[in-house]
Amino acid sequence: MTLQQQFGNTDIYLFDQLLRGNIRPGMKIFDAGCGGGRNIFYFLREGYDVYACDKEPEAVMYVQGLSQAPEQIRCEPLEEMSFPSSFADVVISCAVLHFAEDDTEFAGMLSASWRVLTPGGLFFCRLATSIGIEKQMEPAGENRYHLPDGSTRYLANEKMLLEWTRRLGGSLVDPLKTTVVQGQRAMTTWVLQKH
Numbered sequence: 001m002t003l004q005q006q007f008g009n010t011d012i013y014l015f016d017q018l019l020r021g022n023i024r025p026g027m028k029i030f031d032a033g034c035g036g037g038r039n040i041f042y043f044l045r046e047g048y049d050v051y052a053c054d055k056e057p058e059a060v061m062y063v064q065g066l067s068q069a070p071e072q073i074r075c076e077p078l079e080e081m082s083f084p085s086s087f088a089d090v091v092i093s094c095a096v097l098h099f100a101e102d103d104t105e106f107a108g109m110l111s112a113s114w115r116v117l118t119p120g121g122l123f124f125c126r127l128a129t130s131i132g133i134e135k136q137m138e139p140a141g142e143n144r145y146h147l148p149d150g151s152t153r154y155l156a157n158e159k160m161l162l163e164w165t166r167r168l169g170g171s172l173v174d175p176l177k178t179t180v181v182q183g184q185r186a187m188t189t190w191v192l193q194k195h
Helices: 003-007 012-019 041-045 057-066 103-115 158-168
Strands: 028-032 049-054 073-075 088-094 117-128 138-141 144-146 152-154 170-172 177-181 185-194
Touching: 003 041, 012 117, 028 103, 049 057, 057 073, 088 103, 103 117, 103 158, 158 170, 158 185
Parallel strands: 028 049, 028 088, 049 073, 088 117
Antiparallel strands: 117 185, 138 144, 144 152, 170 185, 177 185
């Protein structure tokens, strides 16, 4: 079996958490905005207890088809999801929060994702930020920016992420790690433990 067959297209930074033992068999995994399931493919195949939601019906139907428990994959917006509080050991939020339209939606999406995480649990987030590309972006209002890659995204910055870490009652598992893609966009890995 190739690595591709075993792990699919799992985000490399999420794969790093697996390699380091921060995500282990027996943990309940929740993907907040799962899309087509690329970051839960491995967990589904390995028999983890996986839950997910996304607001796109086609994506949810596809992921339900991969799951042994399709009722655990739901079509609903993050801010209105019906999952209980404090049930997941790991919450994955990968390339989701930067689609917020404004500060209120960002706060709603983030708070809902955090709500389902159990105390002591791991919050793994990858999101577009302004870190390292501050001079390449143009303001579009409400913390949204036009980026050189042609997209418009809600962009957090380092100060915001550290302030949200404090407000949520979490602590950094790793320092913030940002990848700048040839001055076109920046993606930050934000990994927290819930207290």
